[in-house]
Structures are given as C-alpha cells and as structure tokens.
Amino acid sequence: MIKNVLLIIADDWSPLAGCYGTPALHTPHIDRLAARGTMFTRAFCTTPSCAASRANILTGLYSHQHHQYGHTHGCHNFRTRADARTLPSVLRASGISSGLVGKSHIAPRETYPFDVWEEPNDIPFAKFSNQRLSSLTGDFLKSVEGKRFYLHAASSNPHRTGGDFRRPLHPEFEGKDRLYSPEEVTVPSWLPDTPETRQDLADYYTYISRFDDYVGAILNQLEKAGRTSDTMVLLLSDHGMPFPGAKASPFEAGHHCPLIIAHPDGTGAGQRCDALVNWNDILPTILDGMD
Numbered sequence: 001m002i003k004n005v006l007l008i009i010a011d012d013w014s015p016l017a018g019c020y021g022t023p024a025l026h027t028p029h030i031d032r033l034a035a036r037g038t039m040f041t042r043a044f045c046t047t048p049s050c051a052a053s054r055a056n057i058l059t060g061l062y063s064h065q066h067h068q069y070g071h072t073h074g075c076h077n078f079r080t081r082a083d084a085r086t087l088p089s090v091l092r093a094s095g096i097s098s099g100l101v102g103k104s105h106i107a108p109r110e111t112y113p114f115d116v117w118e119e120p121n122d123i124p125f126a127k128f129s130n131q132r133l134s135s136l137t138g139d140f141l142k143s144v145e146g147k148r149f150y151l152h153a154a155s156s157n158p159h160r161t162g163g164d165f166r167r168p169l170h171p172e173f174e175g176k177d178r179l180y181s182p183e184e185v186t187v188p189s190w191l192p193d194t195p196e197t198r199q200d201l202a203d204y205y206t207y208i209s210r211f212d213d214y215v216g217a218i219l220n221q222l223e224k225a226g227r228t229s230d231t232m233v234l235l236l237s238d239h240g241m242p243f244p245g246a247k248a249s250p251f252e253a254g255h256h257c258p259l260i261i262a263h264p265d266g267t268g269a270g271q272r273c274d275a276l277v278n279w280n281d282i283l284p285t286i287l288d289g290m291d
Contacts, residue, residue, distance in 0.1 A: 002289040004231040011159040013237035015258040024184040029216035037262030048239035048254030060283035072107040102154030129170040134217035141225035158207030165203035178209035235260040
C-alpha cells in the first residue's frame with residue numbers, strides 16, 4: 001500500500017526532456033525522477049484541452065461522461081457534472097487529506113472538494129512563480145504532517161503567456177532563464193522549418209526548463225517534509241505543446257504526453273514502459289495504490 005501520492009502536472013508539455021530523447025533540453029530534475037521511476041513512452045491524454053483533460057484525470061471519466069467539455073473561465077463556462085465522483089471526494093470519504101496547489105482549471109469547487117485549494121492569483125504573474133508555488137506546497141505538507149495525503153501540484157509552465165512566449169513574467173526568472181538558440185531545437189515534422197518556428201521552439205524549451213526548476217522545487221519540499229520514502233510521484237502534462245497541429249487538435253501531437261511514475265520502494269526504477277495508457281487510467285491507479 002502507498003501512503004501518499006504527489007501528482008505534478010505541467011501545462012502544455014509534450015514529451016520533450018533529456019530523458020525523452022531531447023539532449024539539447026536541460027531538465028536535470030525530470031531526468032533524475034525518470035531514473036528512479038518508470039518512464040512511459042505511449043501515454044496519451046483523452047482530450048487535448050486544459051480543463052477537459054484535468055477533469056478526465058480527476059474523475060477517471062471521458063468528457064462525454066463528466067461534461068467538462070471545455071474551459072471553465074470566460075464565455076466558455078463549462079462545469080463538471082455536479083454528481084460526478086472525483087478523486088478528492090473519494091479520498092475525503094476515506095479520511096485522506098487532499099490539496100491542490102497551483103493552476104486548477106476545474107469547476108465547480110463543490111465537485112472537487114480539496115481540503116486545501118491554493119491557486120495564487122492575488123499578485124501579478126504569481127501563478128508563474130515557482131518560488132510561490134513551492135512555498136505553498138511546503139505549507140500544505142506541514143499541514144498534513146503524520147497524515148496520509150494526495151497533493152495535486154500544478155504549474156502553469158510551459159504554457160504560453162497569452163499568444164507569445166516573450167511577455168514579461170514573474171521577476172524571479174529575470175536573468176536566470178536557461179536560454180536556447182534556434183539552432184539547438186528539433187523541429188517536429190508537422191511544423192514548417194522556418195526561423196520563426198525555430199525561435200518559437202527555442203522559447204518553448206526555455207519554458208520547459210522553467211517547469212523542470214518547478215519539479216525540482218516541489219520534490220525538494222517533499223524531501224524536506226520527510227515524505228519521499230512513503231509517497232508515489234506521478235509527473236505528467238494535461239496535453240501536448242501549444243503549437244498548430246498539437247494542442248486542441250485531433251492529432252497525435254496534441255494527445256501524446258510525458259508520464260513518469262516513481263514508486264517509493266523503487267519498483268520499476270529506470271525502466272521504460274511502452275504500454276498504451278491514457279489519462280482515464282490515472283485515478284484508478286492512484287486509488288488502487290492507496291487502497
């Protein structure tokens with residue numbers, strides 16, 4: 001039996017990292033997690049759109065079942081079925097604490113009754129701050145000291161900031177970013193190999209490195225709390241990269257995602273798994289492990 005689960009979810013991350021065969025990318029924290037876990041090569045989201053995919057993960061249902069077809073905000077206003085059984089509601093009934101720290105993109109809150117819900121939108125660009133999310137994660141882990149828990153740790157990277165990658169972000173990144181040259185990137189076969197595409201991909205690589213820093217910060221908080229040895233870690237993305245033919249498309253590039261699972265007892269360490277899995281497998285996997 002696994003005592004606790006930490007699920008770290010990226011926003012718009014295709015399976016691009018050093019461990020996934022992209023040597024130009026600097027992702028030491030992701031690579032270390034892959035070395036102590038199992039890396040899945042054929043993992044797919046069920047719906048390549050943020051809110052719908054996150055609802056798939058937390059309900060174990062497809063969109064036509066949970067009704068979260070699209071985004072929660074603005075004119076979209078989609079909502080998960082009020083009677084849907086979600087991961088935090090199942091865990092609450094079992095006496096296991098749950099927390100969401102970072103981007104939610106799910107609604108309504110009553111259907112997702114996390115005991116702690118920290119989505120820091122109170123200061124400009126706070127949701128892009130690895131430091132802020134790391135601090136909130138530390139606070140949650142202190143609050144569940146000696147208790148079983150599920151933590152949904154959600155970064156906003158490597159999502160574009162609006163339509164561009166180059167809009168100003170949180171000051172913590174100024175002068176500290178890992179920058180890439182257009183010559184270093186690998187242009188996917190479905191995109192035109194132009195200078196503009198290469199520059200866009202180089203910026204995307206920078207955002208993936210920002211996400212890698214976030215992964216390191218969250219895993220460090222887990223270690224500081226003394227919970228590494230009794231916590232299963234899942235690392236994944238809601239869907240693929242924010243480029244034409246990927247995110248929000250019916251094509252493979254939008255659905256194909258990274259997935260790394262590290263068991264606390266080292267089961268599967270350093271292995272690659274080519275089995276076909278999708279995001280509706282996540283909830284039953286978590287519940288089965290915590291049963």
